[in-house]
Amino acid sequence: MSKRDYYEVLGVPKNAGDEDIKKAYRKYAMKHHPDRNQGDTAKKSEEKFKECKEAYEMLSDPQKRAAYDQFGHAGVDPNLGGRHGADGMAGGFAEAFGDIFGDIFGGVGGARRGGGGQQVYRGSDLSYAMEITLEEAANGKETQIRIPSYETCETCSGSGAKPATSQKVCTTCNGAGTVHMRQGFFSIQQTCPHCHGTGKIIPEPCPTCGGQGRIKRNKTLEVKIPGGINEGMRIRSSGNGEPGPNGGPPGDLYIEIRIKPHEIFERDGDDLHCTVPVGLTSAALGSTIEVPTLGGKAEIELPEGTQHGKTFRLRGKGIKGVRSSYPGDLYCHVSVETPIKLTEHQRKLLKELDESFRKSGDRHSPTSKSWSDRVKDLFKV
Numbered sequence: 504m505s506k507r508d509y510y511e512v513l514g515v516p517k518n519a520g521d522e523d524i525k526k527a528y529r530k531y532a533m534k535h536h537p538d539r540n541q542g543d544t545a546k547k548s549e550e551k552f553k554e555c556k557e558a559y560e561m562l563s564d565p566q567k568r569a570a571y572d573q574f575g576h577a578g579v580d581p582n583l584g585g586r587h588g589a590d591g592m593a594g595g596f597a598e599a600f601g602d603i604f605g606d607i608f609g610g611v612g613g614a615r616r617g618g619g620g621q622q623v624y625r626g627s628d629l630s631y632a633m634e635i636t637l638e639e640a641a642n643g644k645e646t647q648i649r650i651p652s653y654e655t656c657e658t659c660s661g662s663g664a665k666p667a668t669s670q671k672v673c674t675t676c677n678g679a680g681t682v683h684m685r686q687g688f689f690s691i692q693q694t695c696p697h698c699h700g701t702g703k704i705i706p707e708p709c710p711t712c713g714g715q716g717r718i719k720r721n722k723t724l725e726v727k728i729p730g731g732i733n734e735g736m737r738i739r740s741s742g743n744g745e746p747g748p749n750g751g752p753p754g755d756l757y758i759e760i761r762i763k764p765h766e767i768f769e770r771d772g773d774d775l776h777c778t779v780p781v782g783l784t785s786a787a788l789g790s791t792i793e794v795p796t797l798g799g800k801a802e803i804e805l806p807e808g809t810q811h812g813k814t815f816r817l818r819g820k821g822i823k824g825v826r827s828s829y830p831g832d833l834y835c836h837v838s839v840e841t842p843i844k845l846t847e848h849q850r851k852l853l854k855e856l857d858e859s860f861r862k863s864g865d866r867h868s869p870t871s872k873s874w875s876d877r878v879k880d881l882f883k884v
Contacts, residue, residue: 517572
């Protein structure tokens, strides 16, 4: 039996955002969770739950989603993250619901057991805003950033306890890291409020690290910005987020791109736009003008009688996007400039020219006749 389209499973369009995908997954997961469906419908609900859980795991991961969008089911390995059992249902379900169902349904939340019974959690993700120029966005660049990192405390060797002392087993949870409470028909498992899930307490914390067992430092990270990246895009650096509590896996670092405003160009997707000032005589008589591009200079042939606002398109002079096969275009918008600070001689020449235009009627003005007719129609009685 062929698999259904992941977007169809969650009932979202292919351009749906991360938040829309998460909301759709919550809705279907709540409806089909095995603990909420018993009897004759249990098996069918469990299959639907697994299906929507697998769809969420694929579409909530940017890399997996990109591969799926390009190649369909063949682009993603169904065995990665698709463990259809108790553990499989826990993965994506925990990401969307946090600790709510982890407490109710017995450990489906974001925590898992570590050594010695303590709960370990994935570290938080970090966000880093990087500002680059338009040229750097178009061509790509390699740079370095400094991000917070953690090192093992040398004073306590990572134990968090003051030298010559040691950690003690938590007497509240007896080292399990969790305590059980009953609420009605449910037996709820919660993180131990005394040891916070570690299963141990530190009577005398290390004075250097304050009982954390690690010291915050800064480290330098090499970052490669791909050519064609656009405003708001994010680059993920796996494992460079905050470390997970109790030895859990670290989170990820997301580098969000901000592009500085450019003095000449405005970007629209893969296309570029610029305004080109042109003198009155050059526009009227026609001429060859130079225009800037990101790769150098180009020439435009202005025909005789070029009007203000005329747009010229230079193919392939835009930006080649990250996922594009061809570069965009450069659109040059003509801005005809009216001369200022005229000399008496120049004024005289312009007046003579204006008088000549008036004697010739409307044939020198491509729009004045139609505009005059519209004005007359407006004031007709």
